[in-house]
Amino acid sequence: MPHFDQSTENVREAFSRAFPSPKDFRNFKENDLKVSPGALAKILEIADSQDFLVSDYPDIPMNKEAAFQRFLAREGAERERRRGEPMPSDLGFAGFLRILWDHTGVGSASALVENLNEIAKKLGMAPVQESMVSRLKSHFNLNTPKKRNFIRLLCFWIGLRAARVLPWDYNTFLALPLDETVPAPVPETEGVRLSLIASDKRMMEWLHKELAESLKYLRFHHLDPRKAVRFERIISLDIPKLPGPSREPRLFGKAVTEALSLSHQATVRWLLSDYHEPDVRLGVLISAGNFDSMETSVKLLSAASSFVGAGILVNDFGRLCARMAEVKVVFGRQPGGVDVQGGTDQLWEVEGFWPSFFKLVPQLHEPDVIPRKREYFQSFQEALYTADHAKAPSFRALTAIKRYPQNSFVILEIFKALFLRRMFQEANEVLSTLLAAEPANIIARSMRISSCFYLGMRHAAQPSLSDLFFDRALREAEFVENRCIIDDEEFYGKVGRIHLARALRDLSSLWEGNGRERLCLEDVTGSLKKCLACYEKGVVASPTGKGAQSIFWMIHVKSLLEILEKNPAPPPDGVLMDEQGIYLKNAWDLFSFHGWVDPEDGRFLMHRVQPLVASYGTASQLASITPYSLYSVAAFQHDMAPVLSVGGVKLALAYIDEAEKAAARVPRFMGLYSIGGCLCLIQSLEEFLECCGASRQAILKKYKDYLEGARDEQVIPWKDRMGLRLCLINLNRRPGADVLFWEEDEEE
Numbered sequence: 001m002p003h004f005d006q007s008t009e010n011v012r013e014a015f016s017r018a019f020p021s022p023k024d025f026r027n028f029k030e031n032d033l034k035v036s037p038g039a040l041a042k043i044l045e046i047a048d049s050q051d052f053l054v055s056d057y058p059d060i061p062m063n064k065e066a067a068f069q070r071f072l073a074r075e076g077a078e079r080e081r082r083r084g085e086p087m088p089s090d091l092g093f094a095g096f097l098r099i100l101w102d103h104t105g106v107g108s109a110s111a112l113v114e115n116l117n118e119i120a121k122k123l124g125m126a127p128v129q130e131s132m133v134s135r136l137k138s139h140f141n142l143n144t145p146k147k148r149n150f151i152r153l154l155c156f157w158i159g160l161r162a163a164r165v166l167p168w169d170y171n172t173f174l175a176l177p178l179d180e181t182v183p184a185p186v187p188e189t190e191g192v193r194l195s196l197i198a199s200d201k202r203m204m205e206w207l208h209k210e211l212a213e214s215l216k217y218l219r220f221h222h223l224d225p226r227k228a229v230r231f232e233r234i235i236s237l238d239i240p241k242l243p244g245p246s247r248e249p250r251l252f253g254k255a256v257t258e259a260l261s262l263s264h265q266a267t268v269r270w271l272l273s274d275y276h277e278p279d280v281r282l283g284v285l286i287s288a289g290n291f292d293s294m295e296t297s298v299k300l301l302s303a304a305s306s307f308v309g310a311g312i313l314v315n316d317f318g319r320l321c322a323r324m325a326e327v328k329v330v331f332g333r334q335p336g337g338v339d340v341q342g343g344t345d346q347l348w349e350v351e352g353f354w355p356s357f358f359k360l361v362p363q364l365h366e367p368d369v370i371p372r373k374r375e376y377f378q379s380f381q382e383a384l385y386t387a388d389h390a391k392a393p394s395f396r397a398l399t400a401i402k403r404y405p406q407n408s409f410v411i412l413e414i415f416k417a418l419f420l421r422r423m424f425q426e427a428n429e430v431l432s433t434l435l436a437a438e439p440a441n442i443i444a445r446s447m448r449i450s451s452c453f454y455l456g457m458r459h460a461a462q463p464s465l466s467d468l469f470f471d472r473a474l475r476e477a478e479f480v481e482n483r484c485i486i487d488d489e490e491f492y493g494k495v496g497r498i499h500l501a502r503a504l505r506d507l508s509s510l511w512e513g514n515g516r517e518r519l520c521l522e523d524v525t526g527s528l529k530k531c532l533a534c535y536e537k538g539v540v541a542s543p544t545g546k547g548a549q550s551i552f553w554m555i556h557v558k559s560l561l562e563i564l565e566k567n568p569a570p571p572p573d574g575v576l577m578d579e580q581g582i583y584l585k586n587a588w589d590l591f592s593f594h595g596w597v598d599p600e601d602g603r604f605l606m607h608r609v610q611p612l613v614a615s616y617g618t619a620s621q622l623a624s625i626t627p628y629s630l631y632s633v634a635a636f637q638h639d640m641a642p643v644l645s646v647g648g649v650k651l652a653l654a655y656i657d658e659a660e661k662a663a664a665r666v667p668r669f670m671g672l673y674s675i676g677g678c679l680c681l682i683q684s685l686e687e688f689l690e691c692c693g694a695s696r697q698a699i700l701k702k703y704k705d706y707l708e709g710a711r712d713e714q715v716i717p718w719k720d721r722m723g724l725r726l727c728l729i730n731l732n733r734r735p736g737a738d739v740l741f742w743e744e745d746e747e748e
Contacts, residue, residue: 021073052071115161194239247317270310314347356416380395421670428451463515466505649699
C-alpha cells in the first residue's frame with residue numbers, strides 16, 4: 001500500500017492543496033487523461049487508508065470517489081475559512097521558487113524534482129523532468145497535462161512538507177498570469193518609494209548589498225532588489241500598493257509597513273557597521289502616492305540626509321497610511337515643511353520604532369556585539385557601568401552607543417537584544433543616555449517601564465522588593481502621561497501589564513497563604529480594574545479605535561476579574577476555570593459594541609474579527625514575539641470566538657503547533673515572550689514548550705469525543721465549552737530569572 005511518513009493531518013492537507021475542490025478533482029479526472037487513469041485508484045486507496053472517506057449511508061456500500069469529493073468539499077471550506085494572503089500577482093513562478101528555496105530544505109530544481117517523483121510514484125501520477133522547472137520559469141502557462149501534473153505534484157508536496165510556511169494551493173497557480181493568453185498585469189502606478197540616501201558615494205556598494213540582504217532577511221520575496229534604481233548617492237525601491245481605488249490609505253498599509261521595516265534594518269545596520277566615519281550619514285526618505293508625481297528634489301533628499309548618523313523622513317500621506325495601518329513607529333510632534341515646486345511638502349521624522357514589532361537586526365546576534373557566553377558577561381557589565389574601562393574587551397554594541405549616544409534607533413535596538421536575553425538591568429542602563437538627551441522619549445520611557453515590570457516579576461517572592469520595581473514603573477508612567485503625546489496603544493499596554501503582574505503576584509500569594517499582612521482579594525481586584533482601565537485607554541489611543549492588542553487583553557482581564565469576584569477560592573488543581581462562560585459573554589458584548597454582530601448573518605462577525613485576529617498574529621516581525629502571538633490567536637479562537645466548531649478546535653491546535661515551531665527557530669540564547677505567568681514574561685525555549693504542551697493536552701482531553709467522532713463543521717455547544725480557557729491554563733507558571741547564554745553544545 002502507498003505510504004507517506006508524514007502525519008494524517010499532513011496527508012489531508014496535501015490532498016486539499018492538490019485538489020482544492022471537488023470541481024478541481026473532476027477536471028483532473030476528465031481533462032488530464034494522460035495522467036488520471038493510473039492515479040485515481042491509488043489516490044482513493046490512500047484517502048481510504050487515512051480514514052478520509054466517510055459514507056453518508058453506512059448500510060450501503062460506499063462510493064469511494066463520491067466520498068473523496070465530499071472530503072475535498074469539507075477541506076476546501078475549512079481552508080477557505082482560514083485562507084492567508086494570496087500569492088502577489090506580480091510574483092510569478094520564478095519568484096515563487098525563490099520563496100520555496102528560502103523556506104524549505106530544498107535548494108535546487110533537481111532536489112525538488114526528486115521529491116516530486118517520489119510522490120508521483122506513490123500516487124500513480126506521471127514522473128516529472130527537471131527541464132519543466134526552467135520551462136515554467138521562462139513561460140508560465142498550464143496549457144498541457146504535463147504542466148498541470150507538475151503543479152499538482154508540487155502542491156501535494158507543499159501540503160505534505162511545507163504547509164505552514166507556504167499557504168498556496170493549485171488554484172493559486174491557476175491565478176498566475178498566463179504568458180500566452182493573459183496580458184501582463186498593468187503595473188501599479190501608486191505605492192511607496194523608499195529612497196536610501198548616502199552622504200558619501202563610498203557607502204553605495206555596502207548600501208546596495210545590505211538592501212538585498214534585508215529583503216531576504218525580512219522575507220519580502222515579492223520585492224526584487226534588482227529593481228532598485230541606483231543614481232549618484234541614492235538607491236530607490238518602489239513598493240506598489242494593493243490593487244484598488246487611488247489614494248485609499250488602507251491599500252498603502254502593507255507597502256508603507258515594508259518600507260519602514262526596510263528603513264529600520266538599513267539605519268541600524270549602518271549605525272552598527274564597521275564602515276562608519278564621523279562625517280558619513282545615511283538618510284531615508286519614504287514617500288507614498290503616485291510614483292510619477294513623487295518629488296525627488298535636492299531639497300527633499302538633503303533634508304533626509306541631514307541627521308547625525310542616520311535618520312528617516314516620511315511624507316504627509318505616507319504618515320497617514322502608516323497611522324491607518326497602525327505601524328508601530330513614533331513620529332515627531334510636528335512636520336517640517338520643505339519648499340518644492342508647486343508648494344510645500346510636509347515631512348515627518350520617525351523618532352523611533354517600538355522594539356517588540358520590528359525584527360532584530362542580525363548583527364546583534366554576533367558574539368562581539370553582546371556577550372553570548374557567560375565568561376564575557378562580567379567584562380560587558382564593567383564596560384557598561386563604568387567610565388574607566390580601557391582594559392575591558394571591546395563590544396560593538398557599546399561602541400555604537402558611545403558613537404551615537406542620542407540616536408534612538410541603535411539604542412532601542414541594543415535594548416531589545418539585552419532585554420530578550422533577560423539582561424533587564426543592563427537593558428535599563430542602556431536607555432540612560434537616550435533619556436538624558438530626550439527625557440520625553442515615549443518609547444524609551446515605556447521600555448524602562450517594561451524593565452521594571454520584568455524585574456518586579458523576577459522578585460515576586462519578595463513583595464517589598466517587587467513593589468519597588470512596580471512603583472517605579474508607575475512613576476515612569478505618570479511622567480509619560482504628563483510630558484508626552486500618547487497616540488498609540490503600546491504605552492497603555494505596558495502600564496496595564498504592571499497592574500496585571502501585581503494582581504497575579506498577590507493572587508498567588510493569597511492562594512498559597514504566604515501573602516504580606518493585610519493582603520486581601522480587594523487588592524487583587526483593584527489591580528485588575530486599574531489594568532482594565534489601561535487597556536480601555538489603549539483602544540481609545542489606537543488610531544483606528546480598534547487596537548487588536550488592547551481588545552484581546554480587555555476581554556481577558558475583564559473576564560479574569562469577574563471569575564475571581566464570583567469565586568475567589570483557589571482551584572483544586574491549580575488551574576482557574578471559566579465555568580459560566582464569562583469569556584464568551586464579554587467577547588460577544590465587545591464585538592457587539594464595535595458593530596461586528598449581524599443577527600441575520602452569523603458569518604458577518606467572523607469576517608470582521610478574523611482580519612483583526614490575523615493582524616494580531618502577524619503584526620510583529622520580531623521572532624521572539626511570534627510564538628506568543630500565534631498562541632494568542634489560538635487562545636482567541638478557543639476562548640473568545642462566539643462559534644467554535646470541531647475544525648476550529650483543530651485550528652487552535654494548529655496555531656499551538658505553529659507557535660512551537662516558531663519558538664524552535666529562535667536562537668537558543670534569545671528569550672521568548674511568554675504565555676505563562678501573565679502572558680508577557682521572557683521564557684526560555686524549554687519553558688515555552690512546556691506551556692504549549694500543557695495547553696495541547698488540556699484541549700485533547702476536553703474535546704476527545706468531538707475530535708475522534710465528529711466532522712470538522714460540527715459546532716460545539718456553549719455548554720460543552722465551559723471550563724477550559726487557554727488564557728488561564730498557564731496563569732501561575734513563573735519563568736526562570738537567569739540570563740540566557742549560548743550553551744556549549746549548541747551549533748554555531
